[in-house]
Amino acid sequence: MKKGGIKNKLLIELLITFVIVNISTAGASIYNTGSYPGNSFVDPSVQINVSDFSIGSETYVGPFTSFTGEYAHIGSYSDFQDGVSNSGKITIKDDAVIAHGADLVGEVEIGSKAFIGFNSFVKNSKIGDDAYIGIGSKIIGIDIPSGKSVPEAAVIDSTxxxxxxxxxxxxxxxxxQEVISVNRVLAIGYTxxxxxxxxxxxGKVGPNGDGDILLDGKDILARSGSNEPVIGAxxxxxxxxxxxxxFLGENSKVGSGTSIRADEGIPTxxxxxxxxGRNNTFHSLNDQEIIIGNDLNLGSDSVLHGQLVLGNNVRIGNNAVVFxxxxxxxxxxxxNAIVVGVQVPDGTVIPSDSVVQTKKDMGLLNPEAVAPGTRFASIMELFLVAMVPIVLGLVVSVVLRKKEH
Known part of the structure; x- marks a missing residue:
């Protein structure tokens, strides 16, 4: 074969290789994290692996959020909180909130001022403006009208x-509205x-900052004058x-993908x-704290959100929410349990898939699993109530006898 033929063959092979490589990588664009124009911020731990990614002004994307699939188009003044998963064709309007651990799959559109709750799931659905999706809810193939509220743990899959x-x-x-306002501050500050x-x-421990994020005039990354979280020996x-x-106590372990973020509500x-475990979120509302005792055992994919107080030796499973x-x-x-706005006595067992939001829920849920002192008090209350008509009957009987004499 002539030298010219060899060269031509090599050129053809190189061209074929170039075309194949470009075809195989098409649709797998990797976008940068960090600061974006207009004071939007995408945490460096976020994974963006979509063909098309766009983001408006003053939008915050928190740790360990991921974007895969065809595209993600995000408006201004919105926020994706820790551990949110997005896969498919995702459109987010201005002023939307995608809360911790939410999962958006397929062709999804989230309206302006809509709220997607902790650990909720939305697939192939359009969420209208000002709609509110409760914690742990599942929206599957159904559009939610503007201004409608979906309860916690609801499954919406039919008209x-x-x-x-x-x-x-x-x-x-x-x-x-408060969540939107705070996360705009976070976007600007982290930028x-x-x-x-x-x-x-x-890094793993940080950022800490020095007056970079001011919320209501407070440096919310500082800890009692220090800029370093405290990690126990x-x-x-x-x-x-x-x-x-x-503050994390000694001899503790924090699994990969977990975010302990005390940048709004402090301290934790x-x-x-x-x-x-892995892929958990600890976070709190503005001016609210999280206080947890010793020997916490936490599974994976759960959200612990303040204001929150946990005692010693508390065990929480996977995909749970405590708020x-x-x-x-x-x-x-x-x-998969959801516990919101309640006081839970010592020794209580809350079974998997439970939704506990009221005192009545606590009583119906597991009446046997309450603290011994509480149970004794309840028995005494019932005894006293039962004794009232008996005592009244005796008093009346005595009075009548006296009148007879």
């Missing part, structure tokens, strides 16, 4: 389900910190994130010997 939905409450509207210190500030931090005013204090609650000692909370 009949829509008729039962109530309107969003004033309290829910105010809550969403400032990233541009000043770069990705090196965003002997503790192991895998590929996790510990941010802001955090976790006692010694905590065993924390705005006070949990006693030696309490067990099962997989």
């Amino acid at each position: 009949d389900d829509i008729e039962k939905l109530k309107d969003v409450t004033k309290e829910q509207e105010e809550f969403v 400032r910190l990233f541009e000043k210190s770069g990705v090196s500030a965003f 002997g503790s192991v931090i895998e590929s996790a994130r510990i941010i802001g005013d955090v 204090k976790i006692g010694k010997n905590a065993m924390i 705005k609650s006070t949990i006693g000692n030696n309490v067990e909370i099962g997989n």
Whole structure:
């Protein structure tokens, strides 16, 4: 074969290889994290692997969020909180909130000022403006009208389900607006910190900052005058994130993908010997704290959100949510359980898949699993109530006898 033929053959082979490589990588674009124009911030732990990614102004994307599939188009003043998964064709309008652990799959559109609750699931659906999706809910193939509220743990997969939905409450509207406002502050502050210190500030423990994020005039990454979270001796931090005013006790373990983010509600204090699994989120509302005792045992994919107090030796399973609650000692909370706004006595067992939001829920859920002192008090109350008519009967009998004499 002539030399010219060999050269031509090599050129053809190189061209074929170039075409094959480009075809195989098409649709697998990798976008940068960090700061974006307009003071939007994408945490360096976020994975963006879509063909087309766009983001508006003052939008915050928190740790361990992921984007895969065809595209993600995100408006301004929105936020994706820790551990949110997005896969498919994702469109987010302005002022939307995608809360911790939510999962968006397929062709999904989230309306303006809509709220997608902790650990909720939305597939092939359009969520209308001002709609509110409760914690742990599943929306499958059904569009949610504007201004409608989906209860916690609801499954919406037929048009009949829509008729039962109530309107969003004033309290829910105010809550969403506060979340939007705070996360705009976070977007601007983290952008400032990233541009000043770069990705090196965003390691396993950090960022810490120095007046970079001011919320209501407070440096929310500082801890009692220090800019360093406190990690107890002997503790192991895998590929996790510990941010802001955090105290983690000695001999604890934090699994990969877990975010302990004390940058809004502060402080977050976790006692010694905590065993924390993978892909969990610890976070709190503005000016609210998380206080956890010793020997916490937490599974994976759960959300612990303040205001929150947990006693000693609390065990929480996978994919659970505990929010705005006070949990006693030696309490067990099962997989997929949702616990919101309640006081849970010592020794209580909350089974998997339970939804506990009221005192009535506590009583109906597991009346045998309450603290011994509480049970004794309840028995005494019943005894006293039962004795009232007996005592009254005796008094009346005595009075009548006296009259007879």
